[in-house]
Amino acid sequence: KAGVTQTPRYLIKTRGQQVTLSCSPISGHRSVSWYQQTPGQGLQFLFEYFSETQRNKGNFPGRFSGRQFSNSRSEMNVSTLELGDSALYLCASSLEDRPYQETQYFGPGTRLLVL
Amino acid sequence: GNSVTQMEGPVTLSEEAFLTINCTYTATGYPSLFWYVQYPGEGLQLLLKATKADDKGSNKGFEATYRKETTSFHLEKGSVQVSDSAVYFCALIQGAQKLVFGQGTRLTINP
Numbered sequence: 001k002a003g004v005t006q007t008p009r010y011l012i013k014t015r016g017q018q019v020t021l022s023c024s025p026i027s028g029h030r031s032v033s034w035y036q037q038t039p040g041q042g043l044q045f046l047f048e049y050f051s052e053t054q055r056n057k058g059n060f061p062g063r064f065s066g067r068q069f070s071n072s073r074s075e076m077n078v079s080t081l082e083l084g085d086s087a088l089y090l091c092a093s094s095l096e097d098r099p100y101q102e103t104q105y106f107g108p109g110t111r112l113l114v115l
Numbered sequence: 116g117n118s119v120t121q122m123e124g125p126v127t128l129s130e131e132a133f134l135t136i137n138c139t140y141t142a143t144g145y146p147s148l149f150w151y152v153q154y155p156g157e158g159l160q161l162l163l164k165a166t167k168a169d170d171k172g173s174n175k176g177f178e179a180t181y182r183k184e185t186t187s188f189h190l191e192k193g194s195v196q197v198s199d200s201a202v203y204f205c206a207l208i209q210g211a212q213k214l215v216f217g218q219g220t221r222l223t224i225n226p
Contacts, residue, residue: 004158033213043204043216056213090158092214103149104214106159 001027004093004107012113018079021110025072025093032074033104034066037088046089049074050096078112086114117142121205121217128195129225136190136220138179138205146207148172148181148188149214153202162190162203197224 005024013019025032033056034046045058049068066076072093078085088111092104122137140148147166151159163172168183177192188205205217 006158035214042218043214045213045215048213058213092159102208103161103164105161106151108158 004091004105006089006091006107006110008110009108010111010113012115013081014115015081015083017081018077019081019112020075020077021089021091021112023074023076023091023093023107025074025091026105029093029095029105030072031094031096031102032068032072033092033094034074034076035090035092036060037090037109038086043090046076081114083114086112088112117146117207117215119205119207119215119217121203121220123218123220125221125223127223127225130197131194132224134190134192134195134199134222136203136205136222138188138190138217140186140188140205140207142186142207145183148179149206149208150177150179150188150190151204151206151216153204153219155201159204195222195224197226200224 007022031050033048035043037043047066048056052068063079068074088109090106090109092106094102094104118141120139149164150162152162153159163174165172165181168181171180179188179190200223202219202221204219206214
C-alpha cells in the first residue's frame with residue numbers, strides 16, 4: 001500500500017504571498033491531520049479532518065486553513081505568509097476506527113521557506 | 116493541558132551501547148502513547164506504541180513500557196547501531212487524532 005504523499009516537497013515563497021499544500025492519505029484512511037515542525041516550537045498540531053469536516057483545531061491564527069475532499073485528500077492553505085511560517089509541514093493519516101488509539105502515519109513533509 | 120517531556124539531548128553513544136531516552140507525560144485519563152523516529156530530511160515514522168497501562172511496545176529492538184504509576188514511557192534498546200542515529204519523539208494522543216509531542220531527542224551513534 002502506498003504511504004502518505006505530500007506535494008510539493010519544497011517550496012519557497014515571499015512574505016505576503018499565500019501557499020497551498022496537498023496531502024494524499026493512505027488508501028482507506030479517512031482522517032487527515034496536519035502538523036507544523038519548527039526548531040523553536042517543535043511539532044505542533046494544526047488541525048484534523050474527517051469526512052470533509054474539521055474536527056479539531058490547534059492554536060494557530062486564521063491565516064492557516066484547510067479542507068478535505070470526498071476522496072479524503074486534504075489541502076492546507078496559509079495566507080499572507082510571514083517569515084515565521086517557515087517550517088516543515090507534516091501530514092498524517094489514520095483509519096479512525098478506534099478513536100484516541102489510532103496510529104497516525106506521516107508523510108515526508110513539505111518544507112516551506114518564506115523569504 | 117496534556118503534555119510530554121523528554122530528556123534533553125543531544126545524546127551521543129558508541130555502537131553497541133545501551134540506550135535509554137526518558138519520557139514522562141501529564142494527561143487526564145489514559146491516553147495512548149507513541150514513539151516516533153525522524154531520520155534526516157524525512158517525516159516521522161512510528162517506532163512503537165502502547166494503548167494501556169503496563170503494555171509494552173516493541174519494534175526493531177526498541178522497547179517502551181506504559182507505566183501509569185510513574186506516568187512514563189521510556190524508550191530502551193540493548194545495543195544501538197549507527198543506523199539508529201535520528202531524532203526520537205515521544206507523544207500521546209489527546210482527543211480525536213491530536214498528537215501531543217515531546218521536544219524530541221537527537222541521538223548520534225558513533226562507530
